[in-house]
Amino acid sequence: MTKLTPLRDAIADLVHDGDCVYAAGFTHLIPFAAGHEIIRQRKRDLVLARATPDLIYDQMVAAGCARKVIFSYSGNPGVGSLRIVRAEIEAGRLEWEEYSHFSMITRLTAGAAGLPFLPMNPTGAGDLERVNPSFRRVKDPYSDRQVVTVPALNPDVAIVHVQRADADGNCHLWGIVGEQKEAAFAAERVIVTAEEIVDPAVIRSDPNRTIIPGLAVTAVCHVPYCAHPSYTQGHYDRDNAFYLEWDRISAEAGQVQAWLDAWVYSVKDRDEYWQKLGPEVHARLEVEPLWSQPVNYGKY
Amino acid sequence: MATASYTPSELMTVNAARLLRDDDVVFVGVGLPNLACNLARRTHAPNLVMIYEAGVIGAQPARLPLSIGDPTLVSGALSVCSMYEIFAFYLQRGYVSVGFMGGAQIDRYGNVNATVIGDYRHPKVRLPGSGGSMEIAAFADRCTFLTPHQKRRFPEKCDFRTSAGFLDGRSARQALGLRGAGPATVVTDLGLLEPDESGELILAAVHPGVEAEQARQNTGWDLRVSQALRTTAAPTVDELAILRQFDPERIYLSSTG
Numbered sequence: 001m002t003k004l005t006p007l008r009d010a011i012a013d014l015v016h017d018g019d020c021v022y023a024a025g026f027t028h029l030i031p032f033a034a035g036h037e038i039i040r041q042r043k044r045d046l047v048l049a050r051a052t053p054d055l056i057y058d059q060m061v062a063a064g065c066a067r068k069v070i071f072s073y074s075g076n077p078g079v080g081s082l083r084i085v086r087a088e089i090e091a092g093r094l095e096w097e098e099y100s101h102f103s104m105i106t107r108l109t110a111g112a113a114g115l116p117f118l119p120m121n122p123t124g125a126g127d128l129e130r131v132n133p134s135f136r137r138v139k140d141p142y143s144d145r146q147v148v149t150v151p152a153l154n155p156d157v158a159i160v161h162v163q164r165a166d167a168d169g170n171c172h173l174w175g176i177v178g179e180q181k182e183a184a185f186a187a188e189r190v191i192v193t194a195e196e197i198v199d200p201a202v203i204r205s206d207p208n209r210t211i212i213p214g215l216a217v218t219a220v221c222h223v224p225y226c227a228h229p230s231y232t233q234g235h236y237d238r239d240n241a242f243y244l245e246w247d248r249i250s251a252e253a254g255q256v257q258a259w260l261d262a263w264v265y266s267v268k269d270r271d272e273y274w275q276k277l278g279p280e281v282h283a284r285l286e287v288e289p290l291w292s293q294p295v296n297y298g299k300y
Numbered sequence: 301m302a303t304a305s306y307t308p309s310e311l312m313t314v315n316a317a318r319l320l321r322d323d324d325v326v327f328v329g330v331g332l333p334n335l336a337c338n339l340a341r342r343t344h345a346p347n348l349v350m351i352y353e354a355g356v357i358g359a360q361p362a363r364l365p366l367s368i369g370d371p372t373l374v375s376g377a378l379s380v381c382s383m384y385e386i387f388a389f390y391l392q393r394g395y396v397s398v399g400f401m402g403g404a405q406i407d408r409y410g411n412v413n414a415t416v417i418g419d420y421r422h423p424k425v426r427l428p429g430s431g432g433s434m435e436i437a438a439f440a441d442r443c444t445f446l447t448p449h450q451k452r453r454f455p456e457k458c459d460f461r462t463s464a465g466f467l468d469g470r471s472a473r474q475a476l477g478l479r480g481a482g483p484a485t486v487v488t489d490l491g492l493l494e495p496d497e498s499g500e501l502i503l504a505a506v507h508p509g510v511e512a513e514q515a516r517q518n519t520g521w522d523l524r525v526s527q528a529l530r531t532t533a534a535p536t537v538d539e540l541a542i543l544r545q546f547d548p549e550r551i552y553l554s555s556t557g
Contacts, residue, residue: 026369026383027369028369028371071429072429072431073429073430075428075429077330077366077367077368078330078331078366089423090426092422098429100430100434101353101431101432102388102391102435105387106384106387120435121438121439122438123438124467125411126461126464127415127420127460127462128415131420131421174380175380176356176371176380177380177381178369182382231371233371233374238366290375
């Protein structure tokens with residue numbers, strides 16, 4: 001049965017006020033179009049979980065969608081701080097819960113595996129364990145060693161962007177795969193956004209590349225250029241200039257609201273956003289092809 | 301011989317790059333550490349295996365990645381895996397020989413704060429947080445840090461211990477049985493700090509034209525100076541040329557740190 005859904009409907013039906021949302025993707029494949037749709041639909045009181053909140057959550061926090069963030073690195077990668085998340089935390093207006101990358105991803109992995117928690121080796125640092133009561137210590141039952149545990153994270157909804165999916169939600173993705181698979185398996189509901197919708201035969205031609213199977217997916221949305229200013233490997237480049245530009249925009253609240261007006265509220269969807277970026281940006285983000293060698297699965 | 305001029309960031313980056321060995325497997329942090337590793341691979345360490353927390357192993361970036369999740373890291377890499385695998389199978393399991401990181405604050409025993417200045421719940425300055433650093437500092441065989449030499453960055457004791465150096469001394473770290481040996485070098489724009497037998501960071505080298513007293517003035521504890529204080533070699537014209545190719549817009553290298 002087809003799960004193809006317009007992004008607007010998927011967000012309206014599957015993201016509810018108060019939900020814990022995990023918009024996945026480590027630098028790569030960040031589903032900005034979905035974040036913008038959530039802003040346009042004025043969802044409220046969300047708990048926004050991501051290892052790196054990145055610009056997508058900075059923008060959603062600026063738009064008033066969030067009550068809390070759960071993260072492990074709240075920076076603009078290579079640029080500096082996420083100014084809005086930081087200012088809201090410093091002002092005491094935004095709740096936060098903090099991990100290291102490993103412990104954050106371990107939470108999601110436990111959630112994806114249907115486990116209550118997972119252990120990790122202790123790091124000796126101590127302070128994050130002290131301030132976040134979700135970190136616990138237990139004795140390894142097979143030795144006297146202590147291990148650190150974190151509880152499963154099972155978001156209400158995960159949003160995962162991929163290069164290609166079929167109508168049933170079977171997804172091929174490549175490049176940095178981050179925590180995409182774990183987020184999809186951990187979440188109660190999963191929205192897939194895809195650069196391309198392909199015939200199931202394309203998926204079946206390379207089953208090792210099916211990182212997320214349709215059986216874990218609730219809705220599939222065809223959203224080309226969904227990830228900009230993040231990127232989709234092989235499709236378009238990361239817009240580093242915009243990541244630097246956001247550092248300037250986000251320094252001043254008035255500029256942020258003007259940016260949201262111009263690029264989120266007053267555009268109807270991702271197509272219109274992409275057209276609005278214009279041919280110069282399109283050309284700058286174009287990427288020359290570099291194909292892998294095909295593999296032979298054999299005919300049995 | 302003509303003397304090249306360089307910024308403090310370039311000086312730090314070149315010196316950090318020289319600390320990498322050709323057979324190292326390095327877990328690469330964001331910013332200047334990223335530049336240093338790429339410089340090392342293009343100069344004396346062509347076989348350096350660069351691992352990025354995004355899940356990339358053996359990256360050979362054709363351009364300087366602004367972020368550590370850039371697509372140039374993937375094209376031509378040896379392998380790409382999930383984030384869970386990079387931290388569990390590669391780092392925690394013990395395949396990483398050196399971690400290369402920055403740090404907002406580094407204290408007397410090499411403990412690092414990347415989380416918060418002031419009280420955790422009522423932060424004066426909220427920093428980005430651990431990212432990969434908590435586990436890299438614990439599980440990599442050794443660690444190198446790059447931080448500009450300023451008093452506020454080198455306090456006696458960090459406001460928050462994001463990642464473990466030698467805690468309150470080398471024996472404290474040893475007692476925990478962490479698999480990594482801890483900080484090996486802190487590269488600053490004034491010189492190099494290295495731990496002594498007790499795990500305390502001491503001034504092991506100064507850069508050309510720098511007096512040991514300058515480093516002492518810019519350190520928040522009573523910085524001891526090694527009996528065998530060295531002077532680093534100035535960045536070469538070649539090193540600087542390669543480095544500047546990576547950062548033509550001078551996003552990192554123009555800064556004084």
